[in-house]
Amino acid sequence: MLITKFLHNCLNEALQKLIDEQNITNFNPPEYVVEKPKNKNHGDYATNLPMQLAKTFNENPINIANKIKDNIDENDIEEVSVANPGFINFKLSKSWLEKEILKCIGQKDDFGNQNEKNKKVQVEFVSVNPTGKLHLGHIRGAVIGSTISNVLESQNVSVTREYYVNDAGNQIDFFCESIIERIKELQGKKFIITEEMYGGIDIIDISKKIISKYPDYQNYNFSEITEDEIENLKKISIEICINEIMTDLKSLNISHDNWFYESSLIDSKYLDETIDILSKLNLVYIKDGATWIKTEELGDDRDNVLFKSTNKKPTYFATDIAYHRDKFKERFFDNVINVWGSDHHGHIKRMKLILEKLEINPDNLDVILNQIVSLKSNNKTVKFSKRSGNSIFLSEIVEEIGADACRFSFLSRSSESQMEIDLDLFKSKSSENPVFYIQYAHARLCSILKKANEKHFDFESKKILSLKTNEEINLAKKIAEYPELLHRVSKNYGVHELTFFALELSQLIQKFYENNRVFDNDSNNKEITKSRLIITKASKITLANLLSLMGMSSPEEM
RNA sequence: GCCCCUGUAGCUCAGAGGAUAGAGCACCGGUUUCCUAAACCGGGUGUCCCGUGUUCGAAUCACGGCAGGGGCGCCA
Numbered sequence: 001m002l003i004t005k006f007l008h009n010c011l012n013e014a015l016q017k018l019i020d021e022q023n024i025t026n027f028n029p030p031e032y033v034v035e036k037p038k039n040k041n042h043g044d045y046a047t048n049l050p051m052q053l054a055k056t057f058n059e060n061p062i063n064i065a066n067k068i069k070d071n072i073d074e075n076d077i078e079e080v081s082v083a084n085p086g087f088i089n090f091k092l093s094k095s096w097l098e099k100e101i102l103k104c105i106g107q108k109d110d111f112g113n114q115n116e117k118n119k120k121v122q123v124e125f126v127s128v129n130p131t132g133k134l135h136l137g138h139i140r141g142a143v144i145g146s147t148i149s150n151v152l153e154s155q156n157v158s159v160t161r162e163y164y165v166n167d168a169g170n171q172i173d174f175f176c177e178s179i180i181e182r183i184k185e186l187q188g189k190k191f192i193i194t195e196e197m198y199g200g201i202d203i204i205d206i207s208k209k210i211i212s213k214y215p216d217y218q219n220y221n222f223s224e225i226t227e228d229e230i231e232n233l234k235k236i237s238i239e240i241c242i243n244e245i246m247t248d249l250k251s252l253n254i255s256h257d258n259w260f261y262e263s264s265l266i267d268s269k270y271l272d273e274t275i276d277i278l279s280k281l282n283l284v285y286i287k288d289g290a291t292w293i294k295t296e297e298l299g300d301d302r303d304n305v306l307f308k309s310t311n312k313k314p315t316y317f318a319t320d321i322a323y324h325r326d327k328f329k330e331r332f333f334d335n336v337i338n339v340w341g342s343d344h345h346g347h348i349k350r351m352k353l354i355l356e357k358l359e360i361n362p363d364n365l366d367v368i369l370n371q372i373v374s375l376k377s378n379n380k381t382v383k384f385s386k387r388s389g390n391s392i393f394l395s396e397i398v399e400e401i402g403a404d405a406c407r408f409s410f411l412s413r414s415s416e417s418q419m420e421i422d423l424d425l426f427k428s429k430s431s432e433n434p435v436f437y438i439q440y441a442h443a444r445l446c447s448i449l450k451k452a453n454e455k456h457f458d459f460e461s462k463k464i465l466s467l468k469t470n471e472e473i474n475l476a477k478k479i480a481e482y483p484e485l486l487h488r489v490s491k492n493y494g495v496h497e498l499t500f501f502a503l504e505l506s507q508l509i510q511k512f513y514e515n516n517r518v519f520d521n522d523s524n525n526k527e528i529t530k531s532r533l534i535i536t537k538a539s540k541i542t543l544a545n546l547l548s549l550m551g552m553s554s555p556e557e558m
Numbered sequence: 559g560c561c562c563c564u565g566u567a568g569c570u571c572a573g574a575g576g577a578u579a580g581a582g583c584a585c586c587g588g589u590u591u592c593c594u595a596a597a598c599c600g601g602g603u604g605u606c607c608c609g610u611g612u613u614c615g616a617a618u619c620a621c622g623g624c625a626g627g628g629g630c631g632c633c634a
Contacts, residue, residue, distance in 0.1 A: 308632040316634045346629050440596050448593050514598045
């Protein structure tokens with residue numbers, strides 16, 4: 001059981017006893033927290049419960065705290081103390097801690113995992129238009145989405161990682177036009193890149209790949225191209241582009257379970273069916289040749305267009321409505337998590353309003369907005385633009401600083417804080433990235449375990465564990481906290497907490513390593529060696545599990 | 559004009575009702591016959607953007623400002 005849950009239970013029981021004793025009726029238990037206090041002198045965990053009760057009990061919180069304290073009787077808690085202005089502090093017993101460490105050894109790769117009820121959750125992330133290669137601005141959502149997926153999976157959630165491919169809008173038309181012009185360029189012919197086209201060098205790259213895979217385009221005469229052939233080239237361009245995106249994502253240790261094509265919603269008539277439902281709800285009307293939806297009536301700022309007047313094609317919003325209906329009504333996801341760039345925030349409200357009309361609980365859709373990543377150079381902010389070609393590609397970053405350092409950097413900021421990256425600083429600092437410190441800690445543990453193996457030290461069968469030094473105890477406490485961390489992150493999606501935990505855990509490991517020799521020349525100390533090998537093993541398990549959830553490697557040597 | 563996010567140490571950022579506000583980096587000094595020195599130990603005088611309020615208690619909540627970013631398309 002999670003520590004905080006255990007302590008909550010203890011407190012609730014003690015509180016119930018108190019209420020029974022005092023014959024209090026109509027009692028509403030207050031919201032209170034059990035958390036690790038900032039100051040270690042206040043114990044391992046603390047609660048503010050007495051202060052929250054002060055008003056309803058009309059009594060001094062210290063008195064309440066003492067009464068609750070008297071009602072707590074638990075073997076696993078070594079010490080319960082009351083502190084001003086009304087905290088109850090807990091110190092957990094060493095035997096409890098030792099039990100947790102042995103549990104970790106037993107569970108190995110599963111340590112930290114939970115067996116909650118098996119929910120079905122979809123995480124949709126990246127979903128960048130297939131109109132070029134991924135760049136710096138796309139890394140954040142990719143890293144956050146994949147990490148959330150990993151954490152949820154550890155909590156026994158059945159996760160589908162999905163990429164929504166916007167292959168139906170007019171951006172694709174511009175993309176295809178850009179490809180045609182670049183192929184013409186490669187043919188040595190006249191070409192024009194207009195402002196609305198994609199001018200980045202990645203398009204040249206993709207064009208080259210198209211020619212090498214489909215050599216017919218080598219000498220193709222585009223002045224006579226038919227509609228059908230344009231459609232064909234569009235398909236090919238998207239295919240090649242998606243391949244590039246997949247390769248880039250793979251370099252960051254990311255893969256999706258499902259690639260969902262926007263066009264499939266149109267081809268299957270699922271979009272029309274969905275709009276029909278909204279029509280029957282009297283939410284759809286035609287004005288100025290376009291089809292509109294009455295979102296203002298539902299509470300949005302204004303109405304929105306579903307089908308454009310110019311070509312009767314659906315807008316992004318229209319297909320996205322059908323897409324989300326599909327997620328809930330056809331594929332029965334209990335929860336859907338969308339990792340979106342903050343520029344989509346206006347989209348959330350109207351999507352939720354429509355979901356409600358489609359009899360889907362909007363609370364089952366969580367949107368994680370990550371704030372924009374901007375680039376700073378010479379104290380000036382540079383804006384990314386795919387179209388102007390003003391971007392740094394994901395592949396360049398990964399090549400330069402490595403996937404692990406890249407993931408760590410983007411993971412270590414909370415998603416709602418803006419990131420302004422000075423690229424030169426970002427690259428030059430990469431060797432000082434905390435990820436190497438963390439991995440070094442892991443390598444050092446492996447080195448000890450390797451030595452134990454060489455010496456045929458059997459420390460796992462008899463499991464002797466006796467925590468003595470401060471370093472051992474502090475490290476063990478951190479390890480015991482790990483399942484709590486995963487549970488919390490799976491609820492609040494604050495994946496940046498993982499990086500901070502990894503760093504703190506590594507610091508404790510390094511301190512343990514420096515000050516608590518595992519192998520000693522004195523053969524009388526075999527018991528200590530065995531005990532420390534257990535802690536070493538547990539630390540390695542925890543750190544490796546955590547690194548794996550963050551999508552990073554755990555090197556055994558550095 | 560309306561909506562969203564952000565403002566905390568020199569820099570990059572955690573902390574989001576609770577006790578003395580933290581970490582990484584940078585900077586200064588020390589540590590190696592011994593499991594990896596990519597390490598360890600020591601060194602922090604902060605207007606928590608400003609103001610007013612709510613509360614036993616505010617960096618955290620409310621209201622009003624200031625500053626930066628994003629959104630308010632028949633783009634996606």
